[in-house]
Amino acid sequence: MMKRKMSRRAFIISSTVGIFAVATGVWSVKSGYLNTHDRMTKTIFAVFEKRLSYLKWDKAQVMSFIKDFLTHTRNKGYLKKIQRLSFFYPLYAHTNWLERTSFAGKIRSFEERIVTKFLFSTNFFREGADETKQVKYLSYYDPYKMPCQNPFAQWQ
Numbered sequence: 001m002m003k004r005k006m007s008r009r010a011f012i013i014s015s016t017v018g019i020f021a022v023a024t025g026v027w028s029v030k031s032g033y034l035n036t037h038d039r040m041t042k043t044i045f046a047v048f049e050k051r052l053s054y055l056k057w058d059k060a061q062v063m064s065f066i067k068d069f070l071t072h073t074r075n076k077g078y079l080k081k082i083q084r085l086s087f088f089y090p091l092y093a094h095t096n097w098l099e100r101t102s103f104a105g106k107i108r109s110f111e112e113r114i115v116t117k118f119l120f121s122t123n124f125f126r127e128g129a130d131e132t133k134q135v136k137y138l139s140y141y142d143p144y145k146m147p148c149q150n151p152f153a154q155w156q
Contacts, residue, residue: 036083036086037070039083039086039087039089040070040079040082040083040086041063041066041070042086042089042093043082043085043086043089043092043093044066044069044070044082044114045062045063045066046089046092046093047110047111047114047115048062048114048118049093050093050111051111051114051115052115052118054131055124055131055135056132056133056134056135057122057134057135057137058134058136058137061135061136061137062118062137064137065117065118065121065137065140068121068139068140069114069117069140072140072142074142074144078113081106081110082110085106085107085110092107117140117141118137119135120141121137121138121139121140121141122135122136122137122138123135123136123138
């Protein structure tokens with residue numbers, strides 16, 4: 001039996017594949033890829049950190065909104081989109097690389113929906129859209145349950 005020597009090219013390729021496999025495993029464990037619900041929660045929370053960092057909001061209230069958002073019956077179809085986007089959570093949360101991709105418009109639409117639902121669910125517009133005041137989560141905004149609610153009305 002003839003012993004075959006490993007070439008330099010084969011060594012570099014196999015080392016690169018091995019390093020990539022280990023890095024992917026570490027990345028998937030550290031980013032919570034084993035639990036889809038946690039990954040979706042982290043992705044939605046990253047929207048708050050990116051888009052609403054200029055407002056004063058409480059993390060516990062935001063987490064309460066996210067829980068209500070994920071369990072609301074009218075969002076069931078939308079959750080599949082969030083689940084797909086949450087696969088890219090580390091890229092979305094820690095870089096701006098996804099803004100240069102072909103689906104940047106879909107990501108922006110996702111952000112707009114989350115931000116709009118949250119702001120309608122808070123006292124933000126009732127307080128005159130004052131960015132210096134603390135934003136408090138009241139209840140999940142559903143126009144079908146409270147169709148007469150107008151967050152832009154001035155009650156004085």
